[in-house]
Amino acid sequence: MNDGLMIEVENLTKRYSGHAAVSNISFTVRRGEIVGLLGPNGAGKSTTMRILACYLPATSGTVRVAGLDVYEHSEEVRRRIGYMPENNPLHYDMRVREYLKFRARLKGLSRRRSRERVDVVMEQCDLTHVSRRIIGQLSKGYRQRVGLADALVHEPELIILDEPTIGLDPHQIRAVRQLIKSLACDHTVLISTHILPEAEMTCNRMVIMYEGSILAADSPDNLQRFMSGHSQILAEIAAPLEELNECWAQMPEVEQFDVSPAEGAYHRCALTPRDGLDLRPRIYELARQRGWLLRELTRNRHSLEDIYVQVTRPEEEEES
Template sequence: MIEVRDLTKRYGNRVAIQGVTFTVARGEIVGLLGPNGAGKSTTMRILSGFLPATYGTVRVAGYDVARESLEVRRRIGYMPENNPLYPEMRVVEYLRFRARLKGLSGRRARERVEVVLEQCGLTEVRRRLIGQLSRGYRQRVGLADALVHEPDLIILDEPTIGLDPHQIRSVRELIKGLAGRHTVLLSTHILPEAEMICHRMLILWDGRVVAAGTPAELEQRWSADPQVMVEVSAPAAELEAFWSGRPEVASWEMAPAEEGWWRCWLRPAGAQDLRPLVYGWARERGWTLRELTRRRYTLEDIYVRVTARREEEEAEEEEV
């Protein structure tokens, strides 16, 4: 659905994005992650045809964004970060107006408006003035606007910014429901949100893609030393001596869990999973295990590792 190759945007001497390359398959939900200024909004504006690239190629549904802009726009629904709405219009009037602007006939426009009102949970406020709606409902109106012409691709720039937890959950579930029928590209700096919504992630840093993949792929790549936590009932001195003497255990920490139980954190010497080994050691020595788990790295953990590594690389380049 989306093919981006070597996308670059310059503003004079400032580079907003440089050499960005990625693809998005039909029906996927893909997140663009990164801090403010990383290039997320610039990338989305180029994809949607609102901003020309300095160089590079972008194709949406097989059409070149630069040379076939009108065909691309017909296939895109775009909701920018600052959702522009007409506060003096009623919800249903605004959506019908937007549907006609997007080329839908009178009858077809009315049919699609009824569909997106239901889909976005706006039926009860259809006659309300947009200016009287809560922030959450206004986000829903913007999403309904993006959906009204049945686009192949939906681009959402910070779709839950400024919402309260209940509104965020509601909008999140709405976006998840679009998968399959639509391709969704969304930007966010709320990492847990991306983890719950997106099939794949693209992490941008200083205008470049520094990591990409599914949450599982990113965890596998950036969690080379998976830590194991074990709760075990055994003498403390015996545990300390045993962990210190095992070549498979690179480092370890212990803390009392409760009387007779110890919580131990073990880091492997390589990339191996220590859990089968710990289970076997406990059986051999007659220890009682209560818990044996491998630490799961969150998207936030991975993001911090990726960006910290990038900062170190940039610092080394400056020194040279």
């Protein structure tokens, strides 16, 4: 049953007093993957993560982590999970080292092991030089790293990070991303974010959520390919208008085309290829054969941003 699957979510539903925060979602995460839960605020990402981390019970459906049910084997599951909640709550009155040691001991590490692990994670998260500072006096970036260090301290198999880069400056975001990527070799990571480039850069796979349901789940590349059916190729060619029109009309791979004059002898051709084919080599070859001057040839790739906006856009808007 547990063939390399770290997380198995089946028909998960969570209702808060009648209102469904998460409705009937299913997804799986394999060992060693970095998966991003992506969605606007209120999409149900945090709720899903809280259920995975055994903080909240599911209303219905089953959730298994490493083959263990999160409700039946709650403590065993918690031992395998490193969870950093949204807004990263910490004991602000404690010192960094003291806090991490407290957390390590709480998670059942022996005295010696906890000392070793605290040193390792402080090194990993670049906290060694602030180990004696009081957490409440640290900057947000450092606090975030303390939260991360806490999630890592007991060497969990699965790391769940709820919005790990929120409120950080670009340098800190880069550092946190680096850290997350470096974890990928021997941990499974589930992160949630509403910032798309973040997911695009760090994750092997993305699960896009909206209003409690999953809209799409695939690798960033596949999601892009899926969308590229609507991509366009732009070419600026110095050639007579009629010749261009005739040429595109004869090409079977071109679904639609639009030729408009640009400055000088150039014309701007916008081509929509069939089935998301890449027509650029064909166009270059054509220009060479006919002796046209070609000064621009680009493919308008739909960025993930477009996909994201498209799938999470409210339906009314699409209808209108």
